[in-house]
Amino acid sequence: MMSGSPGSRWTVLLPVKPFALGKSRLGSWAGAARRDIARAIFLDTMDAILHTPEVCRLIVVTADPEAHALAAGAGAEGIHEASVGGLNAAARLGAAAAAAAAAGHGAGVRTDPVAVVAADLPALKPRELASVLAEAGPHPRAVLADHRGHGSTVLTAQDPSFLLPGFEGASRARHAANGAYEIAHSGVPGARLDVDVPGDLALAAALGLGTHTAAVQANLPQ
Ligand SMILES: Nc1nc2c(ncn2[C@@H]2O[C@H](COP(=O)(O)OP(=O)(O)OP(=O)(O)O)[C@@H](O)[C@H]2O)c(=O)[nH]1
Ligand SMILES: C=C(OP(=O)(O)O)C(=O)O
Known part of the structure; x- marks a missing residue:
């Protein structure tokens, strides 16, 4: 749970x-x-992030008061989105907060890298996120393709001011064309499995759902 140890440096x-x-x-x-x-998919994604030792800070960006309360209860920070302006606008809001925090620490202080993670990864495992962040670390920007190879589930930047989010649609190719290093896909299936349509939930269940999503799914048509 967000250890703050010397190895934990990601926002x-x-x-x-x-x-x-x-x-x-x-x-x-x-x-x-x-x-x-x-809600359950968000909670499982958030739990996995909070149990990733390399993560020292989690910022939830949302217009939903319930999501803010859940984030605060779990020990995460929240940024209020005044209107629901799309994933890219929300990512830019979060990155601006991370950049402002770095600036507040004064000149010469190391800026922690940032990663935007999609909130619809109910089979994400902390060891997968750790591996994605480890591979992304040396690169100015990096992207993880979603399980279809079309979209993106994680976008990272060493400097939050240069995150340049280009999510939505064919975002994997867009991010790569815009200079993001493509993270290897092997061994991180839960980090790639964003749930968009009902069949995705079955694929995520085969990988092992987090407890919240598993509990809701048990009461739905299989
Ligand atoms: N804060 C914020 N997050 C967003 C916004 N739009 C999308 N997201 C998040 O970005 C991630 C990927 O978005 P989508 O796959 O389009 O998810 P979605 O909008 O929940 O799903 P659909 O309604 O089926 O399109 C999800 O975790 C969404 O919650 C937005 O306007 N604001
Ligand atoms: C927003 C994106 O994904 P989705 O397919 O989940 O809408 C994306 O991959 O850029």
């Missing part, structure tokens, strides 16, 4: 859409439970 930005709006593509299958699924 993770975790943007999440209000639970009542997010994961709309699960709606026709999950019905009234869609909100519960969105």
